Amino acid sequence: MSSKPFRPDVDAPEWKGGHSPYDIIKEGTIALVVVGLLTVILATLFGSPDDHEITIKNWANAAPTDFALTAINEMNGTTTTAGYGAPYNTASEGQKLGPFALAKWVGVRIPINTEQDFVVKPLESLPYNAQLSSALSTWKSASTSQQTTWVNNYTKADSTMTFKNGQIVVNTTNAGPVPVFINDLTAMARSGALDTALVQGGNFFSMDYTKPLLFLSDGGYLAQLAEKQHLLGSQWGMMNETNSYPGQAWLWLYTFWYQVSPFSTSANADVQVWATMMLLSVILLFLPLIPGLRAIPRKVKVYRLIWREHYRD
Amino acid sequence: MAWISFLAALIPLNGYGHYLHWGVINISVANFIVIVLMVVTFVAALLLPFPGRSRRKESK
Amino acid sequence: MSTSIDQQWTTRLRRKVAGKLPPEKLLPDTQPAYVSSWIYVFGVTTMSALAVVIGSGLILSLRGPQWWHESSIGHFVNSLHLWSVEIFFFAMVVHLWGKFFMGAWRGGRTATWMTGVVTFLASIATAFTGYASQSNFDSQWITTQAKDGINSTGAGAFFNVLNLGQMLMWHIVLLPLAAVALTALHVLLVRIKGVVPPYEDKVGEAQ
Structure with a gap:
């Protein structure tokens, strides 16, 4: 053992000096009391944020046309969720890390068909209504190409959409049952019934909000509220908290990468930033084994401040 | 339940936040204060004399 | 003379633990003088x-x-x-x-450093699932944003941040267990190995 040369960044000299009294239990108790008191003081002074959740009912009442446009986009496949790829569907390849489409490899594990899950199935759950019932059977007996034509015709005219007297109106012809769908889904959303219908599986009990959250985030309303709270990704939002509270400041580096090139302009930014952070975490983990990096503290000599009494003696 | 009103925050941070910009950096004042306090605490921990132990060395 | 009792798993484990972490190391009453x-x-x-x-x-x-x-x-x-x-x-x-x-990894303390880093990462995950479990506007926004990062790695297929029940379970059961176990391991390693001695330094090295 003594034949090996001493490596200053790996080995530590054996301590042959003195010891001083140390009461570990007392130290722990004092720390606990101090931290406990500080927590109570901070909580009493500042409290904590709890901005009320946004329901689809809120959204469809505050911005009915934003909701209705999102609904038709769920049918024509142009929302984020509709075009997402894995794990929700096969609409796109998803993000790739170089040649590796990681999400696609894992596959569709949380299947979502936005037209069925966000529009048709919720409408089917409504109480009987002759007009809607006939629209649904027209839809189901039509061919896929006929359905696409109807949806496209509605989409082409959707810039004329207005909301008057509780009705979504679009100047469209030959859109089949689609106008009824969009209008009735908007009415359903405004009543609050869609919130419940979207909860996973439509079971009595559920703690899975995947579908309502995806639908909500496909619209512009949630992002509009988030922008006011400075929570968008482009606003370094990941480390921010609602209102004036400190947030997850420890995510600063993760958030930082999204702001700079090449990540800020990349279509694969998420997977690239994650890969970068994984790599940096592994470097931090194995830092004691990496020559050069592990020599930094010895070279910057901050330790001379920490142990200044030792070096002075 | 009025007796628990003292539990409400004295200085609730419920207004919209304030943000600082320097080039690409965009940070909330609250997070900035937390990070500055961390650095200040770190430097203070290095510089402030630690009471007690230094003059009471005992050989073991 | 080795008896059959000496060969027991229990006896051997107890002796190993007692050798590595005797009570005076687990609950020390002195510290090296440089700890100041x-x-x-x-x-x-x-x-x-x-x-x-x-x-x-x-x-x-x-x-x-x-x-x-x-x-x-x-x-x-x-x-x-x-x-x-x-x-x-x-x-x-x-x-x-x-x-x-x-340079606290020196002197055979690599595992101490590594358990510390893993504890830090596990704590970030625990905090994140807490933010995701708030069931308010903040958690709606955080989860709908964070899903893209986690989905892009493929992990989103199993770790669905939009599933409140799953996030809550991770936050209050799985990740706290991991964080506490890692912290305990980290502290035991600190007690076994002791606090890292100062760098040898021409100016100050007295030994």
């Missing part, structure tokens, strides 16, 4: 904050996940939970900076 700086208090501060985080979390769990939205006492306990988490990360990061500048 405020920077040493941030490890125990982090652990104390963890205790307050867990304590406030246990109180929050007594009345269930909706309680803090409905009651001012519940909201206050939530505030305790939030601020103890802020103190926890604050102290942990200062602790990490301090240990880095001490």
